[in-house]
Amino acid sequence: MILQLIKMQENMQYDISKAVDSVTWSGSVLNAGRSVEFALLNDPYDPGLKIPAVCTGDYIALSDGDELFYGQIFNVERSTAIGTLTYTAYDIMKNLLESNGRYNFKNLTPEAIAEQVLADIEVPYNHLEPTGINIKSMICDSSPYYDIILGAYTQAYRMTGKRYLPMIWQREFGVWPAVxxxxxxxxxxxxxxxxxxxxxxMDGIKNVIKIYDDKGNQVGEVSNDPSTYVYGIFADVYEQEKGVDPTTAANNMLKVDPxxxxxxxxxxxxxxxxxxxxxxxxxxxxxxxxxxxxxxxxxxxxxxxxxxxxxxxxxxxxxxxxxxxxxxxxx
CATH class of the missing domain: 2.40.30.150 (Bacteriophage T4, Gp27, baseplate hub, domain 3)
Known part of the structure; x- marks a missing residue:
């Protein structure tokens, strides 16, 4: 494992691997973006541990053969005490999560929406999975860029049942099929x-989904009979969305097992x-x-x-x- 500290303003790069006590690289499907938390050995009196000061806004690159992570340091801790200091860096998904945009898209696919949003925030991409779905209208009123992109791909998922996975890899954004x-x-x-x-x-089971129109009238229902027989009825509601097949969307809401x-x-x-x-x-x-x-x-x-x-x-x-x-x- 190699950890490099990159100081853009100085145009300098330092290998700080020997001063690292531990590195944790993590991510989650439901929490976009990946992070690296690293602990540096801290002994002001040991000349062997002398490294440049780690500052907010510096970058790190983690590699183990290939580069695994490249991100910016958001949390910095400084101390004169002997021990370890811990820092946290996030990849460029953080920019998409914490920057908001306002759009009114017309007749665009999710991939075209993503391409426009990424261009506006100057985030490079390596793959935007084609969906074959046209979104006639999508209104975004000061929404995070990440939510806009995933909102478009969520519409495709609800129409086709195909799931999508956003990920930063090799310093670029991508949306891939979750397969x-x-x-x-x-x-x-x-x-x-x-x-x-x-x-x-059994918390979270939903084995009956009742479909309602925008006036509050029930217009349909989907259920999973084996689940209702074993666990009883746990119901939820789905309100019709324009252009989305309600049966497909309601079926995607079913959670039939513990x-x-x-x-x-x-x-x-x-x-x-x-x-x-x-x-x-x-x-x-x-x-x-x-x-x-x-x-x-x-x-x-x-x-x-x-x-x-x-x-x-x-x-x-x-x-x-x-x-x-x-x-x-x-x-």
Whole structure:
């Protein structure tokens, strides 16, 4: 693991790896953007630990063969005490999350909306997944740029059922189909799992969705009979949106099984990232099959790479609601 400190104003770059006590690289499906928290050894009297002052606005680059993370330091701590100092950096998704824009889009696809927003905030992109969906109208009144982009892709998801994954990679923004499985890899209690836990709760079950029009009249309903038979009825409502098939949208709201919270500690693997799926075999918890990574935390300390993963049997997407007009497929 190599950690470099980059000072743009000085046009200088420093390898600070030898002064690092630990590094944690983390992300989550439902909390956009990735962060790095790193602890630097601090001893003002040890000449071997002399490094440039770490300042707000400086950048860091984390690499382990390839570059894993490039981001800006937002939180800085300084002290004369001997010990460690902790800093936190975020990738450029932070710019999209904390910058607001106002738009009134007409007859554009989610990918075209994303391209325009990214150009306005000067964020480069490497891939914007084509959807084949035309959004006739989308009104954004001082909304975060990230919410605007994901709001457009959420509309596509509700029409097609295909989920999308936003991610910063190699210093560029991208929206990808959420279909990737960590290849040639299995989390197993026989090889790399060091601890695993599983809890299950019926909180969140919604097995009946009632569909209403904008006047409050019920116009339809979807349900999952096996779930209502086993667990009873847990109902929710969906109000029709222009251009969105109400049955498809209501079906996407169904949550028919108890929610599982799965936490695994394991030997680190750089490919295990939030939004990807992974094969798991663990006899103690009975886990067997494909699960989706909802959050990941990779830690390097004393030259050892470990990871903590939260898994779900259900695939998730960071959904955002933006006011829309009528939508229709291209064609």
């Amino acid at each position: 990737y499985t960590v290849g040639n890899f299995t989390l197993s209690d026989e090889s790399n799992i060091t601890a695993a836990s599983l809890s299950e709760s 929610e599982q919270k799965i936490t695994i500690s394991a030997v680190g693997d750089l490919n295990c990232l939030s939004g990807y799926s992974v094969i798991v075999k663990d006899a103690a918890t009975g886990l067997s099959g494909k699960y989706w990574i909802t959050s990941d935390k990779h830690t390097w300390q004393n030259n050892v790479h470990t990871m903590e993963l939260e898994l779900s049997f259900e695939q998730l997407m960071d959904e955002k609601d933006i006011e829309t007009g009528e939508e229709e497929k291209d064609g």
